[in-house]
Amino acid sequence: MKEITGGHNKKHGGAPPPCAACKLLRRRCAKDCVFAPYFPADEPHKFASVHKVFGASNVNKMLQDLAEDQRGDAVSSMVYEANARVRDPVYGCVGAISSLKQQIDLLHTQLALAQAEVVQMRMMMHQYSNNSFTITTSPDNNYNNSNDSPSSSRHTHSHNSRMSIFSMEDTFWSS
Numbered sequence: 001m002k003e004i005t006g007g008h009n010k011k012h013g014g015a016p017p018p019c020a021a022c023k024l025l026r027r028r029c030a031k032d033c034v035f036a037p038y039f040p041a042d043e044p045h046k047f048a049s050v051h052k053v054f055g056a057s058n059v060n061k062m063l064q065d066l067a068e069d070q071r072g073d074a075v076s077s078m079v080y081e082a083n084a085r086v087r088d089p090v091y092g093c094v095g096a097i098s099s100l101k102q103q104i105d106l107l108h109t110q111l112a113l114a115q116a117e118v119v120q121m122r123m124m125m126h127q128y129s130n131n132s133f134t135i136t137t138s139p140d141n142n143y144n145n146s147n148d149s150p151s152s153s154r155h156t157h158s159h160n161s162r163m164s165i166f167s168m169e170d171t172f173w174s175s
């Protein structure tokens, strides 16, 4: 602030230039002007839209009611709200909020559908591996004709079917 004032001193012969607010309101910019830190002379559009929507005296009052470390954020949000109101006189920033809310709802729906699809695919995968288990342990299988005892044969097959689930999951997740 002091730097800006110093930089402009040459042009204005020692008097600091008025801030964007005081320039628009055609008044003298006092040393302790509440607008000056937030509405610099090189950004006149910021105060113009805020003044149009809220009115200079209301902005002044709102800033006076706040602690100094909160005023910067308050000005940013007021400028955002004012610009939104100028763009959309009916809904203002509520238009932006409701459009974002709709996007969130849509994305939640898409996420739920995708999650349901994953569950369905996992169930299909397990069903497939269970079916291959049934086939390999069927009485027609070659293994049953061998001399292995039924218990050891069953153990081998259950191990194989578990292996096939892992290999299928690998294929599924890497694709």
Ligand SMILES: [Zn+2]
Pocket (backbone or CB within 6 Å): 018, 019, 020, 021, 022, 023, 028, 029, 030, 033, 034, 035, 036
């Ligand atoms: Zn001023």
